[in-house]
Amino acid sequence: MNRVVSFVDEQEVVALTRELVRIPSVYRPGCPDGNEERVANYVADLLREMGLTVIYEEVVPGRPNVIAYYDSGRPGKTLLFEAHTDVVTEGDRDSWSYDPFGACIERGRIYGRGSCDTKGNLAAAICAVKAIQRSQIAFAGKILLCIPCDEEGMMIGIKDFIRRGWADGVDAAIICEPEENQLCITQKGAMRAILRTYGKMAHGAMPLTGINPNTRMARAIVALEELEKKEMARLGKHPMLGWPSITPTILQAPVKGDAQINVVPDQCMTTLDIRTVPGQDHGVLCREMEAILERLAQQDPHFKALLEVIEERPWTLTSEQEDVVQAVAQSYREITKKEPVYNGVPGATDGTFLHKAGIPILTTGAGDRHIPHHADEYVDIDELVETTQLFALSALAYLQKT
Incomplete structure:
Protein backbone atom coordinates (compact mmCIF):
# COMPACT_ATOMS: atom_id res chain seq x y z
CA MET A 1 0.00 0.00 0.00
CA LYS A 188 -14.79 26.11 16.91
CA GLY A 189 -18.43 26.74 16.27
CA ALA A 190 -19.63 30.11 15.05
CA MET A 191 -22.68 32.28 15.42
CA ARG A 192 -23.09 35.46 13.41
CA ALA A 193 -25.59 37.92 14.81
CA ILE A 194 -26.82 41.46 14.29
CA LEU A 195 -27.72 43.53 17.34
CA ARG A 196 -29.76 46.70 16.86
CA THR A 197 -30.67 49.34 19.41
CA TYR A 198 -33.41 51.84 18.65
CA GLY A 199 -33.77 55.45 19.68
CA LYS A 200 -35.20 58.78 18.53
CA MET A 201 -33.43 61.43 16.47
CA ALA A 202 -32.62 64.71 18.14
CA HIS A 203 -30.37 67.74 17.93
CA GLY A 204 -26.97 67.13 19.49
CA ALA A 205 -27.38 70.34 21.52
CA MET A 206 -30.64 69.04 22.99
CA PRO A 207 -30.08 65.29 23.36
CA LEU A 208 -32.76 64.84 26.04
CA THR A 209 -35.43 65.58 23.44
CA GLY A 210 -34.48 62.30 21.77
CA ILE A 211 -33.35 58.81 22.76
CA ASN A 212 -29.72 57.93 22.09
CA PRO A 213 -29.31 54.35 20.74
CA ASN A 214 -25.52 54.61 20.99
CA THR A 215 -25.36 54.74 24.78
CA ARG A 216 -27.83 51.85 24.89
CA MET A 217 -25.61 49.88 22.51
CA ALA A 218 -22.60 50.63 24.70
CA ARG A 219 -24.38 49.11 27.71
CA ALA A 220 -25.26 46.03 25.68
CA ILE A 221 -21.69 45.55 24.44
CA VAL A 222 -20.28 45.85 27.96
CA ALA A 223 -22.84 43.31 29.22
CA LEU A 224 -21.93 40.91 26.39
CA GLU A 225 -18.29 41.27 27.35
CA GLU A 226 -19.23 40.19 30.87
CA LEU A 227 -21.04 37.15 29.42
CA GLU A 228 -17.89 36.33 27.44
CA LYS A 229 -15.80 36.47 30.63
CA LYS A 230 -18.33 34.26 32.41
CA GLU A 231 -18.11 31.64 29.64
CA MET A 232 -14.31 31.80 29.67
CA ALA A 233 -14.26 31.22 33.43
CA ARG A 234 -16.81 28.39 33.16
CA LEU A 235 -15.09 26.49 30.33
CA GLY A 236 -11.45 27.44 30.67
CA LYS A 237 -9.03 27.52 27.77
CA HIS A 238 -9.64 24.62 25.40
CA PRO A 239 -6.36 22.74 24.81
CA MET A 240 -6.76 22.83 21.02
CA LEU A 241 -9.14 25.72 20.35
CA GLY A 242 -8.32 28.32 22.94
CA TRP A 243 -10.97 30.61 24.41
CA PRO A 244 -14.63 31.06 23.47
CA SER A 245 -15.42 34.60 22.38
CA ILE A 246 -18.15 37.15 21.74
CA THR A 247 -16.70 39.85 19.49
CA PRO A 248 -18.47 43.00 18.25
CA THR A 249 -17.02 43.69 14.81
CA ILE A 250 -18.97 46.32 12.84
CA LEU A 251 -20.45 49.29 14.71
CA GLN A 252 -22.67 51.67 12.75
CA ALA A 253 -24.92 54.62 13.58
CA PRO A 254 -27.08 55.76 11.95
CA VAL A 255 -27.81 52.53 10.10
CA LYS A 256 -29.40 54.44 7.21
CA GLY A 257 -28.66 57.92 5.98
CA ASP A 258 -25.67 60.16 6.55
CA ALA A 259 -24.06 60.58 9.95
CA GLN A 260 -23.71 64.08 11.37
CA ILE A 261 -21.79 65.10 14.46
CA ASN A 262 -24.66 67.25 15.76
CA VAL A 263 -27.44 64.68 15.26
CA VAL A 264 -28.47 61.93 17.68
CA PRO A 265 -29.21 58.95 15.38
CA ASP A 266 -32.37 56.90 15.54
CA GLN A 267 -30.66 53.50 15.39
CA CYS A 268 -27.35 51.80 16.12
CA MET A 269 -26.17 48.44 14.82
CA THR A 270 -23.35 46.09 15.68
CA THR A 271 -22.44 42.69 14.28
CA LEU A 272 -21.34 39.92 16.61
CA ASP A 273 -18.84 37.24 15.66
CA ILE A 274 -19.39 34.58 18.32
CA ARG A 275 -17.01 31.61 18.47
CA THR A 276 -17.91 28.60 20.59
CA VAL A 277 -16.07 25.55 21.90
CA PRO A 278 -17.18 22.09 23.02
CA GLY A 279 -19.34 22.43 26.11
CA GLN A 280 -21.29 25.44 24.86
CA ASP A 281 -24.89 25.11 23.75
CA HIS A 282 -25.83 27.68 21.11
CA GLY A 283 -29.46 27.73 22.20
CA VAL A 284 -28.50 28.42 25.82
CA LEU A 285 -26.07 31.12 24.73
CA CYS A 286 -28.78 32.84 22.67
CA ARG A 287 -31.15 32.79 25.61
CA GLU A 288 -28.49 34.33 27.85
CA MET A 289 -27.94 37.16 25.36
CA GLU A 290 -31.68 37.76 25.13
CA ALA A 291 -31.83 37.82 28.94
CA ILE A 292 -29.20 40.57 28.98
CA LEU A 293 -31.32 42.70 26.67
CA GLU A 294 -34.41 42.07 28.80
CA ARG A 295 -32.54 43.10 31.94
CA LEU A 296 -31.31 46.32 30.30
CA ALA A 297 -34.87 47.08 29.19
CA GLN A 298 -36.10 46.65 32.78
CA GLN A 299 -33.46 49.13 33.95
CA ASP A 300 -34.24 51.69 31.24
CA PRO A 301 -37.78 52.20 29.88
CA HIS A 302 -36.28 53.70 26.70
CA PHE A 303 -34.04 50.71 25.99
CA LYS A 304 -35.23 48.86 22.89
CA ALA A 305 -33.06 46.26 21.16
CA LEU A 306 -33.36 43.38 18.72
CA LEU A 307 -30.93 40.45 18.38
CA GLU A 308 -30.98 38.50 15.11
CA VAL A 309 -28.85 35.38 14.58
CA ILE A 310 -28.15 35.19 10.84
CA GLU A 311 -25.82 32.17 10.74
CA GLU A 312 -25.01 29.28 13.04
CA ARG A 313 -22.21 26.73 12.72
CA PRO A 314 -21.85 24.19 15.53
Whole structure:
Protein backbone atom coordinates (compact mmCIF):
# COMPACT_ATOMS: atom_id res chain seq x y z
CA MET A 1 0.00 0.00 0.00
CA ASN A 2 2.86 2.39 0.76
CA ARG A 3 3.91 2.14 -2.91
CA VAL A 4 1.28 4.76 -3.72
CA VAL A 5 3.57 7.46 -2.30
CA SER A 6 6.06 6.85 -5.10
CA PHE A 7 3.38 7.71 -7.67
CA VAL A 8 2.94 11.26 -6.36
CA ASP A 9 4.44 13.63 -8.93
CA GLU A 10 5.88 16.81 -7.36
CA GLN A 11 5.95 18.73 -10.63
CA GLU A 12 2.33 17.80 -11.26
CA VAL A 13 1.01 19.06 -7.92
CA VAL A 14 3.07 22.26 -8.18
CA ALA A 15 1.87 22.92 -11.74
CA LEU A 16 -1.77 22.33 -10.83
CA THR A 17 -1.55 24.57 -7.76
CA ARG A 18 -0.10 27.36 -9.88
CA GLU A 19 -2.79 26.97 -12.55
CA LEU A 20 -5.53 27.20 -9.92
CA VAL A 21 -3.98 30.26 -8.23
CA ARG A 22 -3.73 32.03 -11.60
CA ILE A 23 -7.52 31.84 -11.98
CA PRO A 24 -8.94 34.54 -9.69
CA SER A 25 -11.92 33.17 -7.80
CA VAL A 26 -12.74 35.99 -5.41
CA TYR A 27 -16.50 36.32 -5.25
CA ARG A 28 -17.44 39.76 -6.50
CA PRO A 29 -21.16 40.15 -7.28
CA GLY A 30 -21.80 41.13 -10.89
CA CYS A 31 -18.24 40.49 -12.02
CA PRO A 32 -18.10 37.65 -14.57
CA ASP A 33 -14.37 37.14 -13.95
CA GLY A 34 -14.69 37.40 -10.19
CA ASN A 35 -16.28 34.20 -8.97
CA GLU A 36 -15.65 30.47 -8.82
CA GLU A 37 -17.02 29.53 -12.25
CA ARG A 38 -13.76 29.61 -14.22
CA VAL A 39 -11.79 27.57 -11.72
CA ALA A 40 -14.70 25.11 -11.35
CA ASN A 41 -14.77 24.62 -15.13
CA TYR A 42 -11.02 24.04 -15.19
CA VAL A 43 -11.20 21.45 -12.41
CA ALA A 44 -14.24 19.71 -13.90
CA ASP A 45 -12.47 19.32 -17.27
CA LEU A 46 -9.35 17.95 -15.55
CA LEU A 47 -11.33 15.40 -13.55
CA ARG A 48 -13.14 14.22 -16.69
CA GLU A 49 -9.76 13.75 -18.39
CA MET A 50 -8.77 11.57 -15.42
CA GLY A 51 -11.76 9.34 -16.13
CA LEU A 52 -13.73 10.28 -13.03
CA THR A 53 -17.49 10.62 -13.02
CA VAL A 54 -18.09 14.37 -12.75
CA ILE A 55 -21.25 16.23 -11.74
CA TYR A 56 -21.46 19.99 -12.17
CA GLU A 57 -24.19 21.71 -10.17
CA GLU A 58 -24.91 25.42 -10.01
CA VAL A 59 -25.75 26.52 -6.49
CA VAL A 60 -26.72 29.98 -7.73
CA PRO A 61 -25.95 31.39 -11.18
CA GLY A 62 -22.21 31.60 -11.73
CA ARG A 63 -21.37 29.73 -8.51
CA PRO A 64 -21.08 26.00 -9.14
CA ASN A 65 -20.12 22.96 -7.12
CA VAL A 66 -18.00 20.28 -8.77
CA ILE A 67 -18.54 16.74 -7.51
CA ALA A 68 -16.55 13.76 -8.76
CA TYR A 69 -15.96 10.21 -7.69
CA TYR A 70 -13.46 7.48 -8.32
CA ASP A 71 -15.23 4.16 -7.87
CA SER A 72 -13.21 1.02 -7.18
CA GLY A 73 -16.02 -1.16 -8.52
CA ARG A 74 -16.01 -3.07 -5.24
CA PRO A 75 -18.57 -2.50 -2.46
CA GLY A 76 -17.23 -0.57 0.48
CA LYS A 77 -17.13 2.77 2.25
CA THR A 78 -17.10 6.23 0.72
CA LEU A 79 -14.36 8.66 1.72
CA LEU A 80 -14.89 12.33 0.89
CA PHE A 81 -12.17 14.89 0.20
CA GLU A 82 -13.54 18.44 0.41
CA ALA A 83 -11.72 21.57 -0.83
CA HIS A 84 -13.35 24.84 -1.85
CA THR A 85 -12.67 26.90 -4.96
CA ASP A 86 -13.23 30.42 -3.64
CA VAL A 87 -10.59 32.69 -2.13
CA VAL A 88 -10.80 35.94 -0.20
CA THR A 89 -10.00 39.26 -1.80
CA GLU A 90 -6.36 40.16 -2.35
CA GLY A 91 -6.97 43.50 -0.66
CA ASP A 92 -4.50 46.29 -1.39
CA ARG A 93 -2.21 45.00 -4.14
CA ASP A 94 0.47 47.47 -3.04
CA SER A 95 0.83 45.48 0.17
CA TRP A 96 1.92 42.41 -1.85
CA SER A 97 5.53 41.73 -2.85
CA TYR A 98 4.24 39.33 -5.52
CA ASP A 99 1.39 39.33 -8.02
CA PRO A 100 -1.46 37.89 -5.90
CA PHE A 101 -2.58 35.80 -8.87
CA GLY A 102 0.84 35.19 -10.42
CA ALA A 103 1.71 31.96 -8.56
CA CYS A 104 5.36 32.97 -8.37
CA ILE A 105 7.83 30.37 -7.05
CA GLU A 106 10.58 31.63 -4.80
CA ARG A 107 12.61 29.99 -2.02
CA GLY A 108 10.67 26.73 -2.34
CA ARG A 109 7.29 28.41 -1.97
CA ILE A 110 4.35 29.16 -4.24
CA TYR A 111 3.05 32.68 -3.61
CA GLY A 112 -0.46 33.87 -4.40
CA ARG A 113 -3.98 34.25 -3.09
CA GLY A 114 -5.36 30.80 -2.39
CA SER A 115 -2.01 29.00 -2.59
CA CYS A 116 -2.42 28.16 1.10
CA ASP A 117 -6.20 28.51 1.52
CA THR A 118 -6.93 26.22 -0.15
CA LYS A 119 -6.05 25.72 -3.82
CA GLY A 120 -2.81 23.97 -2.94
CA ASN A 121 -4.78 21.44 -0.94
CA LEU A 122 -7.35 21.10 -3.71
CA ALA A 123 -4.49 20.28 -6.08
CA ALA A 124 -3.11 17.81 -3.52
CA ALA A 125 -6.44 15.97 -3.30
CA ILE A 126 -6.73 15.71 -7.08
CA CYS A 127 -3.11 14.59 -7.49
CA ALA A 128 -3.57 12.06 -4.68
CA VAL A 129 -6.37 10.45 -6.69
CA LYS A 130 -4.08 10.46 -9.74
CA ALA A 131 -1.39 8.68 -7.72
CA ILE A 132 -3.89 6.01 -6.63
CA GLN A 133 -4.97 5.55 -10.23
CA ARG A 134 -1.37 5.13 -11.42
CA SER A 135 -0.51 2.73 -8.62
CA GLN A 136 -3.36 0.39 -9.58
CA ILE A 137 -3.53 -0.68 -5.93
CA ALA A 138 -6.86 -2.35 -5.24
CA PHE A 139 -9.24 -0.86 -2.71
CA ALA A 140 -12.92 -1.12 -1.89
CA GLY A 141 -15.58 1.56 -2.03
CA LYS A 142 -15.13 4.98 -3.59
CA ILE A 143 -13.36 8.30 -3.23
CA LEU A 144 -15.69 11.27 -3.53
CA LEU A 145 -14.41 14.77 -4.29
CA CYS A 146 -16.54 17.72 -3.23
CA ILE A 147 -15.21 21.00 -4.64
CA PRO A 148 -17.75 23.62 -3.56
CA CYS A 149 -18.11 27.36 -3.92
CA ASP A 150 -18.45 29.93 -1.14
CA GLU A 151 -16.58 28.48 1.83
CA GLU A 152 -15.36 31.99 2.62
CA GLY A 153 -18.89 33.38 2.74
CA MET A 154 -22.09 31.78 4.02
CA MET A 155 -20.98 28.33 2.87
CA ILE A 156 -23.85 27.97 0.40
CA GLY A 157 -21.86 25.42 -1.60
CA ILE A 158 -21.53 22.76 1.07
CA LYS A 159 -25.09 23.41 2.25
CA ASP A 160 -26.32 22.74 -1.31
CA PHE A 161 -24.16 19.59 -1.52
CA ILE A 162 -25.83 18.26 1.63
CA ARG A 163 -29.31 19.42 0.62
CA ARG A 164 -29.10 17.49 -2.67
CA GLY A 165 -28.28 14.28 -0.78
CA TRP A 166 -24.61 13.90 -1.68
CA ALA A 167 -23.56 13.55 1.94
CA ASP A 168 -26.03 10.75 2.65
CA GLY A 169 -23.74 7.90 1.65
CA VAL A 170 -20.47 9.37 2.93
CA ASP A 171 -18.77 7.42 5.73
CA ALA A 172 -15.99 9.91 6.57
CA ALA A 173 -14.51 13.15 5.26
CA ILE A 174 -11.10 14.78 5.09
CA ILE A 175 -11.44 18.57 4.98
CA CYS A 176 -8.51 19.93 2.97
CA GLU A 177 -7.45 23.14 4.70
CA PRO A 178 -4.08 24.68 5.68
CA GLU A 179 -3.20 23.06 9.00
CA GLU A 180 0.53 22.26 8.57
CA ASN A 181 -0.49 18.62 8.15
CA GLN A 182 -1.59 18.52 11.76
CA LEU A 183 -4.58 16.30 12.46
CA CYS A 184 -7.36 18.66 13.50
CA ILE A 185 -10.09 16.69 15.24
CA THR A 186 -12.08 19.61 16.61
CA GLN A 187 -13.06 23.10 15.48
CA LYS A 188 -14.79 26.11 16.91
CA GLY A 189 -18.43 26.74 16.27
CA ALA A 190 -19.63 30.11 15.05
CA MET A 191 -22.68 32.28 15.42
CA ARG A 192 -23.09 35.46 13.41
CA ALA A 193 -25.59 37.92 14.81
CA ILE A 194 -26.82 41.46 14.29
CA LEU A 195 -27.72 43.53 17.34
CA ARG A 196 -29.76 46.70 16.86
CA THR A 197 -30.67 49.34 19.41
CA TYR A 198 -33.41 51.84 18.65
CA GLY A 199 -33.77 55.45 19.68
CA LYS A 200 -35.20 58.78 18.53
CA MET A 201 -33.43 61.43 16.47
CA ALA A 202 -32.62 64.71 18.14
CA HIS A 203 -30.37 67.74 17.93
CA GLY A 204 -26.97 67.13 19.49
CA ALA A 205 -27.38 70.34 21.52
CA MET A 206 -30.64 69.04 22.99
CA PRO A 207 -30.08 65.29 23.36
CA LEU A 208 -32.76 64.84 26.04
CA THR A 209 -35.43 65.58 23.44
CA GLY A 210 -34.48 62.30 21.77
CA ILE A 211 -33.35 58.81 22.76
CA ASN A 212 -29.72 57.93 22.09
CA PRO A 213 -29.31 54.35 20.74
CA ASN A 214 -25.52 54.61 20.99
CA THR A 215 -25.36 54.74 24.78
CA ARG A 216 -27.83 51.85 24.89
CA MET A 217 -25.61 49.88 22.51
CA ALA A 218 -22.60 50.63 24.70
CA ARG A 219 -24.38 49.11 27.71
CA ALA A 220 -25.26 46.03 25.68
CA ILE A 221 -21.69 45.55 24.44
CA VAL A 222 -20.28 45.85 27.96
CA ALA A 223 -22.84 43.31 29.22
CA LEU A 224 -21.93 40.91 26.39
CA GLU A 225 -18.29 41.27 27.35
CA GLU A 226 -19.23 40.19 30.87
CA LEU A 227 -21.04 37.15 29.42
CA GLU A 228 -17.89 36.33 27.44
CA LYS A 229 -15.80 36.47 30.63
CA LYS A 230 -18.33 34.26 32.41
CA GLU A 231 -18.11 31.64 29.64
CA MET A 232 -14.31 31.80 29.67
CA ALA A 233 -14.26 31.22 33.43
CA ARG A 234 -16.81 28.39 33.16
CA LEU A 235 -15.09 26.49 30.33
CA GLY A 236 -11.45 27.44 30.67
CA LYS A 237 -9.03 27.52 27.77
CA HIS A 238 -9.64 24.62 25.40
CA PRO A 239 -6.36 22.74 24.81
CA MET A 240 -6.76 22.83 21.02
CA LEU A 241 -9.14 25.72 20.35
CA GLY A 242 -8.32 28.32 22.94
CA TRP A 243 -10.97 30.61 24.41
CA PRO A 244 -14.63 31.06 23.47
CA SER A 245 -15.42 34.60 22.38
CA ILE A 246 -18.15 37.15 21.74
CA THR A 247 -16.70 39.85 19.49
CA PRO A 248 -18.47 43.00 18.25
CA THR A 249 -17.02 43.69 14.81
CA ILE A 250 -18.97 46.32 12.84
CA LEU A 251 -20.45 49.29 14.71
CA GLN A 252 -22.67 51.67 12.75
CA ALA A 253 -24.92 54.62 13.58
CA PRO A 254 -27.08 55.76 11.95
CA VAL A 255 -27.81 52.53 10.10
CA LYS A 256 -29.40 54.44 7.21
CA GLY A 257 -28.66 57.92 5.98
CA ASP A 258 -25.67 60.16 6.55
CA ALA A 259 -24.06 60.58 9.95
CA GLN A 260 -23.71 64.08 11.37
CA ILE A 261 -21.79 65.10 14.46
CA ASN A 262 -24.66 67.25 15.76
CA VAL A 263 -27.44 64.68 15.26
CA VAL A 264 -28.47 61.93 17.68
CA PRO A 265 -29.21 58.95 15.38
CA ASP A 266 -32.37 56.90 15.54
CA GLN A 267 -30.66 53.50 15.39
CA CYS A 268 -27.35 51.80 16.12
CA MET A 269 -26.17 48.44 14.82
CA THR A 270 -23.35 46.09 15.68
CA THR A 271 -22.44 42.69 14.28
CA LEU A 272 -21.34 39.92 16.61
CA ASP A 273 -18.84 37.24 15.66
CA ILE A 274 -19.39 34.58 18.32
CA ARG A 275 -17.01 31.61 18.47
CA THR A 276 -17.91 28.60 20.59
CA VAL A 277 -16.07 25.55 21.90
CA PRO A 278 -17.18 22.09 23.02
CA GLY A 279 -19.34 22.43 26.11
CA GLN A 280 -21.29 25.44 24.86
CA ASP A 281 -24.89 25.11 23.75
CA HIS A 282 -25.83 27.68 21.11
CA GLY A 283 -29.46 27.73 22.20
CA VAL A 284 -28.50 28.42 25.82
CA LEU A 285 -26.07 31.12 24.73
CA CYS A 286 -28.78 32.84 22.67
CA ARG A 287 -31.15 32.79 25.61
CA GLU A 288 -28.49 34.33 27.85
CA MET A 289 -27.94 37.16 25.36
CA GLU A 290 -31.68 37.76 25.13
CA ALA A 291 -31.83 37.82 28.94
CA ILE A 292 -29.20 40.57 28.98
CA LEU A 293 -31.32 42.70 26.67
CA GLU A 294 -34.41 42.07 28.80
CA ARG A 295 -32.54 43.10 31.94
CA LEU A 296 -31.31 46.32 30.30
CA ALA A 297 -34.87 47.08 29.19
CA GLN A 298 -36.10 46.65 32.78
CA GLN A 299 -33.46 49.13 33.95
CA ASP A 300 -34.24 51.69 31.24
CA PRO A 301 -37.78 52.20 29.88
CA HIS A 302 -36.28 53.70 26.70
CA PHE A 303 -34.04 50.71 25.99
CA LYS A 304 -35.23 48.86 22.89
CA ALA A 305 -33.06 46.26 21.16
CA LEU A 306 -33.36 43.38 18.72
CA LEU A 307 -30.93 40.45 18.38
CA GLU A 308 -30.98 38.50 15.11
CA VAL A 309 -28.85 35.38 14.58
CA ILE A 310 -28.15 35.19 10.84
CA GLU A 311 -25.82 32.17 10.74
CA GLU A 312 -25.01 29.28 13.04
CA ARG A 313 -22.21 26.73 12.72
CA PRO A 314 -21.85 24.19 15.53
CA TRP A 315 -18.49 23.24 17.01
CA THR A 316 -17.20 19.81 16.06
CA LEU A 317 -15.32 17.06 17.85
CA THR A 318 -14.14 13.79 16.31
CA SER A 319 -12.74 10.94 18.39
CA GLU A 320 -9.12 9.89 17.81
CA GLN A 321 -10.52 6.35 17.57
CA GLU A 322 -12.57 7.08 14.45
CA ASP A 323 -11.36 5.02 11.48
CA VAL A 324 -10.61 8.10 9.38
CA VAL A 325 -8.45 9.62 12.13
CA GLN A 326 -6.66 6.33 12.64
CA ALA A 327 -6.03 5.99 8.89
CA VAL A 328 -4.55 9.49 8.57
CA ALA A 329 -2.47 9.07 11.72
CA GLN A 330 -1.09 5.75 10.48
CA SER A 331 -0.30 7.27 7.08
CA TYR A 332 1.40 10.29 8.65
CA ARG A 333 3.69 8.00 10.66
CA GLU A 334 4.55 5.98 7.55
CA ILE A 335 5.42 9.06 5.48
CA THR A 336 7.18 11.28 8.05
CA LYS A 337 8.46 8.71 10.58
CA LYS A 338 7.07 11.06 13.24
CA GLU A 339 4.08 11.01 15.54
CA PRO A 340 1.15 13.12 14.31
CA VAL A 341 0.29 16.36 16.07
CA TYR A 342 -3.39 16.60 17.02
CA ASN A 343 -4.92 20.06 17.03
CA GLY A 344 -8.09 22.07 16.44
CA VAL A 345 -9.25 24.51 13.78
CA PRO A 346 -9.61 28.02 15.28
CA GLY A 347 -12.23 28.99 12.70
CA ALA A 348 -15.09 27.20 10.98
CA THR A 349 -14.80 25.16 7.78
CA ASP A 350 -17.25 23.46 5.42
CA GLY A 351 -16.66 20.43 7.61
CA THR A 352 -18.90 22.05 10.21
CA PHE A 353 -21.98 21.20 8.18
CA LEU A 354 -20.72 17.75 7.16
CA HIS A 355 -20.26 17.00 10.86
CA LYS A 356 -23.79 18.27 11.50
CA ALA A 357 -24.95 15.82 8.80
CA GLY A 358 -23.49 12.98 10.86
CA ILE A 359 -20.17 12.46 9.04
CA PRO A 360 -16.93 11.99 11.02
CA ILE A 361 -14.50 14.67 9.82
CA LEU A 362 -10.79 15.32 10.03
CA THR A 363 -9.24 18.60 8.87
CA THR A 364 -5.67 18.64 7.58
CA GLY A 365 -3.57 19.96 4.74
CA ALA A 366 -0.54 21.97 3.71
CA GLY A 367 0.05 25.56 4.69
CA ASP A 368 0.96 27.64 7.71
CA ARG A 369 -2.33 28.02 9.57
CA HIS A 370 -1.57 31.71 10.27
CA ILE A 371 -0.97 32.67 6.60
CA PRO A 372 -4.51 32.48 5.08
CA HIS A 373 -5.98 35.87 4.16
CA HIS A 374 -2.60 37.63 4.56
CA ALA A 375 -0.73 39.53 1.86
CA ASP A 376 2.01 37.39 0.28
CA GLU A 377 0.10 34.20 1.08
CA TYR A 378 2.20 31.15 0.25
CA VAL A 379 2.50 27.39 0.58
CA ASP A 380 5.76 25.47 0.98
CA ILE A 381 6.27 23.03 -1.88
CA ASP A 382 7.83 20.33 0.30
CA GLU A 383 4.84 20.39 2.63
CA LEU A 384 2.42 20.38 -0.29
CA VAL A 385 4.03 17.23 -1.70
CA GLU A 386 3.88 15.63 1.75
CA THR A 387 0.17 16.49 1.90
CA THR A 388 -0.45 14.84 -1.47
CA GLN A 389 1.28 11.71 -0.24
CA LEU A 390 -0.71 11.86 3.00
CA PHE A 391 -4.03 12.16 1.17
CA ALA A 392 -3.23 9.25 -1.16
CA LEU A 393 -2.01 6.89 1.54
CA SER A 394 -4.80 7.86 3.95
CA ALA A 395 -7.46 7.07 1.33
CA LEU A 396 -6.07 3.59 0.79
CA ALA A 397 -5.56 3.01 4.52
CA TYR A 398 -9.17 3.94 5.20
CA LEU A 399 -10.79 2.17 2.27
CA GLN A 400 -8.77 -1.04 2.60
CA LYS A 401 -10.25 -1.42 6.08
CA THR A 402 -13.67 -1.84 4.51
